[in-house]
Amino acid sequence: QQPVQSPQAVILREGEDAVINCSSSKALYSVHWYRQKHGEAPVFLMILLKGGEQKGHDKISASFNEKKQQSSLYLTASQLSYSGTYFCGTEPTDKLIFGTGTRLQVFP
Amino acid sequence: DSGVTQTPKHLITATGQRVTLRCSPRSGDLSVYWYQQSLDQGLQFLIQYYNGEERAKGNILERFSAQQFPDLHSELNLSSLELGDSALYFCASSARDPPNYGYTFGSGTRLTVV
Numbered sequence: 233q234q235p236v237q238s239p240q241a242v243i244l245r246e247g248e249d250a251v252i253n254c255s256s257s258k259a260l261y262s263v264h265w266y267r268q269k270h271g272e273a274p275v276f277l278m279i280l281l282k283g284g285e286q287k288g289h290d291k292i293s294a295s296f297n298e299k300k301q302q303s304s305l306y307l308t309a310s311q312l313s314y315s316g317t318y319f320c321g322t323e324p325t326d327k328l329i330f331g332t333g334t335r336l337q338v339f340p
Numbered sequence: 341d342s343g344v345t346q347t348p349k350h351l352i353t354a355t356g357q358r359v360t361l362r363c364s365p366r367s368g369d370l371s372v373y374w375y376q377q378s379l380d381q382g383l384q385f386l387i388q389y390y391n392g393e394e395r396a397k398g399n400i401l402e403r404f405s406a407q408q409f410p411d412l413h414s415e416l417n418l419s420s421l422e423l424g425d426s427a428l429y430f431c432a433s434s435a436r437d438p439p440n441y442g443y444t445f446g447s448g449t450r451l452t453v454v
Contacts, residue, residue, distance in 0.1 A: 234382075264442055273342065273430060274383065276442030319383065321443075327396040328373065328432075328443060330383040 233258060235322055235331035244310045244338045252305040252334045254320030263296050263303040264321035264328060267314075274319060277305075310338045343367065346431050346446035354454055358419040361449045363431030365412055370435070371395070372414040373443065374406055377428040389414055421453045 235256045242250050254263065262281050266274040278289055283298025291308045307314055315338045320331040343366035353359055365372050374386040385398035389408035400406075403421075408414040418425060428450050432443040 266442070271428075273445035273447050274443075276444065279442050325396055326371075326390070327385050327388050327398060329385060330375075333382050 233324065234329055235320055237318075237320060237331040237334045239334060240332070241335040242337070244314075244336065246312060246338055246340055247309050248338075250307045250310060250336060252307075252318050252320075252336075254303045254305070254331050256301045256322055258301070258322075258324055260296070260298060260301050260303070260322050262323055263294070264323075265294055265303075265305050266319045266321065266330075267316045268319065269316040307336070310336075312338050312340065314338050342444050342446060344431060344433050344444050344446035346429075346449050348449060349447065350450050350452075352452045352454060353421060355421055355423060357421050357453075358417065359421065359451065361416040361418070361429055361431075361451075363414045363416070363433075363446060365414070365431075365433030366444050368435060369433035369444070370412065371433060372408055372412070373432045373434070374400075374414070374416050375430045375432065377430060377448075378424075379427070383430070386416070418451070423453050426451055426453045 238253045264279050265277040268274040280296035285296050293306045296303045318334045321328045345364040347362045370391045373388045375383045386400040387406050388396040403419050406416045428448045430448045432445045434443045
């Protein structure tokens with residue numbers, strides 16, 4: 233039931249791009265994306281509520297393919313501040329189930 | 341400051357003991373969620389309350405219980421503690437109507453069982 237994220241880890245240089253994928257074996261009704269820095273609380277990035285929806289936030293954007301039960305997070309021109317673990321989350325009922333996580337490290 | 345307040349920030353206790361973690365949701369949020377995060381692991385959903393009533397349950401042990409009070413603050417009670425219960429416990433809140441907002445997390449309570 234837990235969404236699976238890929239890749240598990242990404243290492244980038246500043247300015248490079250990355251894509252993080254989130255796949256579910258169950259139907260997705262909405263997808264959340266969060267970033268968590270080590271030892272800190274997860275921070276909400278965005279929510280996609282319907283298939284085909286795409287959203288952007290600064291240089292971070294996401295898409296939601298309802299039929300494929302997938303969502304992708306796109307980070308362009310990465311900055312040092314993008315480092316952290318990214319989690320997708322889905323709400324099969326009233327509870328948010330987080331994905332397996334993707335650790336992103338950005339180096340100068 | 342996210343608006344979600346969790347106390348205490350750190351807790352060290354012995355095996356077999358009982359502790360209570362407290363959470364005050366963001367103003368106006370009716371839903372409170374509890375999550376457990378073990379060292380370098382993902383976020384495991386424990387339980388959700390909405391306006392004082394239990395709404396959903398996850399993989400919460402029988403030794404753990406929670407409640408949400410009329411003023412909407414919530415408490416998570418952990419009893420007969422074991423070493424494996426050591427983890428970061430997060431509380432989050434959300435506005436469920438409309439359901440197009442994300443969850444706001446508190447800074448967490450780090451529980452160490454020795």
